[in-house]
Amino acid sequence: MNELQSSVIDFSQRNTNGRIIAEYIWLGGNLIDIRSKCMTLPEDVDVNHLPEWNFDGSSTNQASGHDSEVILKPKTIFPDPFRLGKHILVWCETYYPNGERTDSNFRKIAVEIFNKTDHEKPWFGIEQEYILYRKEINWPLGFPITGYPKPQGPYYCGVGSDVIVGRQVMEAHMRACLHCGINISGTNAEVMPGQWEFQVGPCESISAGDQMWIARYLLLRCAELFGVCICWDPKPVMSNDWNGSGCHTNYSTLGSRSEGGLEVIKQQIEKLGHAHSKYISLTGVDNEKRLSGKCETSDLNTFTFGVADRGASIRIPRVTDANKKGYIEDRRPASNMDPYVITAAIADITILNAEH
Ligand code: ADP
Ligand code: MN
Ligand code: MN
Numbered sequence: 001m002n003e004l005q006s007s008v009i010d011f012s013q014r015n016t017n018g019r020i021i022a023e024y025i026w027l028g029g030n031l032i033d034i035r036s037k038c039m040t041l042p043e044d045v046d047v048n049h050l051p052e053w054n055f056d057g058s059s060t061n062q063a064s065g066h067d068s069e070v071i072l073k074p075k076t077i078f079p080d081p082f083r084l085g086k087h088i089l090v091w092c093e094t095y096y097p098n099g100e101r102t103d104s105n106f107r108k109i110a111v112e113i114f115n116k117t118d119h120e121k122p123w124f125g126i127e128q129e130y131i132l133y134r135k136e137i138n139w140p141l142g143f144p145i146t147g148y149p150k151p152q153g154p155y156y157c158g159v160g161s162d163v164i165v166g167r168q169v170m171e172a173h174m175r176a177c178l179h180c181g182i183n184i185s186g187t188n189a190e191v192m193p194g195q196w197e198f199q200v201g202p203c204e205s206i207s208a209g210d211q212m213w214i215a216r217y218l219l220l221r222c223a224e225l226f227g228v229c230i231c232w233d234p235k236p237v238m239s240n241d242w243n244g245s246g247c248h249t250n251y252s253t254l255g256s257r258s259e260g261g262l263e264v265i266k267q268q269i270e271k272l273g274h275a276h277s278k279y280i281s282l283t284g285v286d287n288e289k290r291l292s293g294k295c296e297t298s299d300l301n302t303f304t305f306g307v308a309d310r311g312a313s314i315r316i317p318r319v320t321d322a323n324k325k326g327y328i329e330d331r332r333p334a335s336n337m338d339p340y341v342i343t344a345a346i347a348d349i350t351i352l353n354a355e356h
């Protein structure tokens with residue numbers, strides 16, 4: 001449990017006297033550090049015209065102390081699943097006072113790319129893997145304090161206290177996502193003990209990144225309730241006895257979903273192959289530790305594809321091959337990737353022929 005015990009008085013039931021609470025949320029300068037702070041607003045505020053705000057960017061690795069203000073521009077709004085009522089979560093982009101985007105604001109670039117690819121209606125389904133971990137010992141939940149649990153095998157989609165840890169966190173998170181209108185398509189226990197996955201999608205264009213970032217925020221908040229941490233590292237336990245965490249990105253377009261789609265898919269895969277070496281650098285910090293060619297991953301330096309092949313860079317699902325249309329799975333992105341970067345890069349490469 002947390003150091004702090006819960007109060008015997010439930011303040012969430014108090015009257016807010018005509019005010020709502022807006023939690024402004026943004027991505028910090030370390031590219032995986034979600035930050036937030038809240039303000040109160042009149043209950044009848046026009047949520048389509050929420051005020052801009054600012055924060056101390058020198059504390060988030062986004063500005064120097066001498067010119068510390070970074071601007072928050074509200075972009076998408078979700079109902080707050082923790083505070084309930086009319087309270088809201090406000091997902092923001094970050095800008096410098098001169099109007100330029102900050103270095104961590106890839107949403108702006110993604111919007112510019114998706115404005116040019118909207119006619120192809122790109123859909124993304126992202127599988128977020130993560131591990132629950134104990135910060136006191138910097139070690140996964142479900143691992144003994146020293147040493148290792150019994151080998152991988154019984155944990156994936158497991159049932160029972162001998163193989164499962166943290167199911168309450170997954171369940172709370174899924175409920176929170178559903179409350180927010182996040183298109184969470186499922187969850188499962190993963191191969192390593194304490195490792196889980198949730199999927200968000202299919203979502204079109206920019207909403208894939210928007211929904212994934214809010215889903216990550218909700219996961220951090222749910223884990224707080226249980227005093228446990230989320231580790232987004234691609235290879236938290238450095239041995240090929242233990243799987244890393246990925247963020248497989250499933251992808252389709254109007255063309256790939258239509259009659260003759262398999263031909264479109266073949267062209268898309270060829271373009272992804274050409275762009276492989278540059279694209280890999282976008283797939284997350286330390287992903288080279290994960291993409292070993294073992295543990296259901298492809299090799300970092302080799303682009304491969306295949307039907308139902310979980311050791312390939314791109315898997316063509318059997319159902320896509322059978323229907324001669326549908327979607328593909330890019331298995332390269334790591335758990336700590338920025339979904340704006342990955343979704344926009346895939347659309348850019350396959351629709352706009354970018355080399356990356
Ligand atoms: P896996 O078999 O690799 O574990 P999952 O079931 O975990 O796959 O995730 C598949 C994801 O792909 C889901 O989020 C699903 O909604 C998404 N998806 C399904 N169809 C499409 C499509 N046509 N385009 C993009 N994503 C899709
Ligand atoms: Mn202050
Ligand atoms: Mn999956």
Ligand code: MN
Binds near residue numbers: 129
């Ligand atoms: Mn998985």
Ligand code: MN
Binds near residue numbers: 127248329
């Ligand atoms: Mn997958």
